[in-house]
Amino acid sequence: MSTGLLESPLTAQPPPAPGPVPWVRRLAPGDREVLWLYLLTRVGIWTLAYCARWVFPGDGSARDPAPLLSPFERWDWNLYLDIARTGYFPGGSGPWKAGWDNREAFFPGFPLCLRAVHTVIPNWTAAGLLVSFVSGGVVVLALARIARNQLPDGGTDPGPHAVLFLLLSPCAVFLAIGYSEALFLAFALPAWLAAQRRDWPVAAVLAALATSVRVTGLFLAAAIALHFLLTVRAEAPGRRWRRLPWLLLPAQPVAVLFWYLHTHTGDWAAWDHAQQRGWHREFHTPWEAWLNTWHTAFGHGYPLSFAAAFQAELLAMLVGVAVLAVLVKQRRWPEGLYLALNLAALGTSFWYMSVPRATLLWWPLWTLLAARARKVPRFTVTYTALVAPLSVVIALTFLTGRWTG
Structure with missing residues (x-):
């Protein structure tokens, strides 16, 4: 019998090759595939941003490209940055002053996260890109799991299909820049997964975090509440209604924000009035908005x-x-409610604004497309061939400063 002390270097067994780190080992093959898709599309967008600086300069006679991160510093990013730097009412300024930027129309979740990351990443734009990059990784993993839960029976894994459709969608560039869509989905999709598991406290906390980022979180909270009511009978009799108070939690960020704005403006509807001043979001009937x-x-x-x-x-x-019609036909009432509230909010202002961007938040759309891809083998190729060029056009439109919507 030999012992480790008597074994020579020539006879001792070599140590096992290092395996993947534990968190990678826990990822299913489908999860690794969606993360690979995510990384590839990020590289594609970063490459497009680099090329835009050289091929589409703001000044046609320029001899030097714009700064490296300048393509990402557009439009709403500057408002988020101003909130993160100086707050909502710097130096006593506000809507009572001429030229006010109506920044109180934006929820504080993303600026607060940006400010926190800035303590580690000195460059504000890089900090914003990092927030969206990490958030996007969470989003694709959660979306893949939602698709698998929705389409569990045999066939190909629907997760990569749903993720691919999202990442190649026309407005997908907004998931890669310093905007709030990626961070919102990073809270909202895990919240929906928790609701599907009937883990109501976790779902409520995540929905509250989503609501701190965008008002759309209230629509998510309504969908979760409806899901609770539709499934409460399956709970044990002694705990059926104990979880109900948790469903009030997502409204708290909105209440706190409205209280804060009121203390500085004296107006309980300051958020809504900022929306009206800056983006013509005063109420109109759906047919007026369409016309x-x-x-x-x-x-x-x-x-x-x-x-x-x-x-x-x-x-x-x-x-x-x-999509709403399909959800109603399939009796997917909570998701239908979420989408219906989205459409009602977007479709009752003076005109439609930011509806294409809002499609990124409609996760039932991507799962429905994944279901279609299961039935029609050529659907994925067709979608990619038709939609990817449009995605490139919109990305270039934004990255070169020509975005108008």
Whole structure:
């Protein structure tokens, strides 16, 4: 019998090769595939941003490209950055001053997260990109799991298909920049997964975090509450209604924000009034909103790029209505409620605005497309061939500063 002390270096067994780190080992093959898809599409967007600095300079006679991160410093990013740096009412300024930027229309979750990451990453833009990058990784893993839960019976793994459809969708660039969509979904999709497991405290906490990022979190909370009511009978009799108070938690971030804005403006509706001043989000009937958007898109009274953006708004609204009809037909009531509230909010202002971006938040759309890909083998290739070029056009439009919607 030999012992380790008597074994020579020539006879001793070599140590086992190092395996994957524990958190990688816990990922299923499908999860690793969706993360690989995610990384590839991030590289694609970063490459596009690099090329945009050289091929589409703001000044056609420029001899030097713009700063490396400048393509990501557009539009709403500057408002998020201003909130993270100086708060909502710096130096006593506010909506009572001329030229006010209406920053109180934005929820504080993303700026707070940005400020926290900035303590480690000195560059503000890099910090914002890191928030969205990490959030996006959570999003694709959660979306893949939702697709598997929705389509569990045999066939190919629907998770990578749902993720691919999201990552190649026309407005997918907004998941890769310093905007709030990725962070919102990083809370919202795990919240929905927790609700499916009937883990109501976790679902409520995550939904509250999602609500701190976007008002859409309230629509998620309504969907979770409906899911609770539809499944409460399956709970043990002694605990059926004990979890109900948790469902009130997602409303707290909104209450705190409205209270804060009121203390500085004296207006309990300060958030809504900022939406009206900055983005014409005052209430109009759905048919008025449709007609106003149609006139802007096809009335030949606006610049071509502006009109094209509103044509996209109309198309996105039609897609949303079609998805809602499918959800109702399939009796997926909670998800239908979530989408219906989204459409109602977006479709009752002066005109449609940001509906294409909002499609990123409609996770039932991506699971429905994954279900379609299971039935039609060529669907994924067809989607990629038709939608990916449009995604590149919209990404370039944003990255070169030509975005108008």
